[in-house]
Amino acid sequence: MSMQESSGVALWRQVADGIERGIADGRFAAGEKLPGEMEIAETYRVNRHTVRRALAALAERGLVRAERGSGTYVEAQRLAYPLRSRTRFSEIVGAEGHEPRGQLIEASSDLANRELARDLGLKTGAPLIRIEAVRFADRTPICVSTTWLSAERFPDAGSVFADVRSMTKLLAH
Known part of the structure; x- marks a missing residue:
């Protein structure tokens, strides 16, 4: 893959963009070690300094991390999760392109x-029902939550949450 010096885009940026596309399309998975600097330089037909600048730019953006003496690894994508008065885990996680899921730890x-x-x-x-649950984005645990509900209003809250795995769905039940 040859970089185009005449494109008006710095070579290091073209390399960084290529690696970022590889992360986005799954060629490089979270936690995976990237090829070494020399291999990347050969792939893109650039020198190692260009590769180092590209990797530094990706590290600044939190896409990769360099481990001294070990290599450069793809970072897990961070989840943008703004807290508001009516934050809905499933909506926020779903909007980020992840599969939201809840798992009941305990209902008491x-x-x-x-x-x-x-x-x-x-x-x-x-009387109250206390629901403790772990919430996931895809298969990654994100948080543990404790929710208190009126036992008179939601007498089957524990079993309903275990079935629907969503607090929003439980409340609508």
């Missing part, structure tokens, strides 16, 4: 303490 019964009662608009001592 408890009574609302003063703080939970205030936050949920219930009386102190009201």
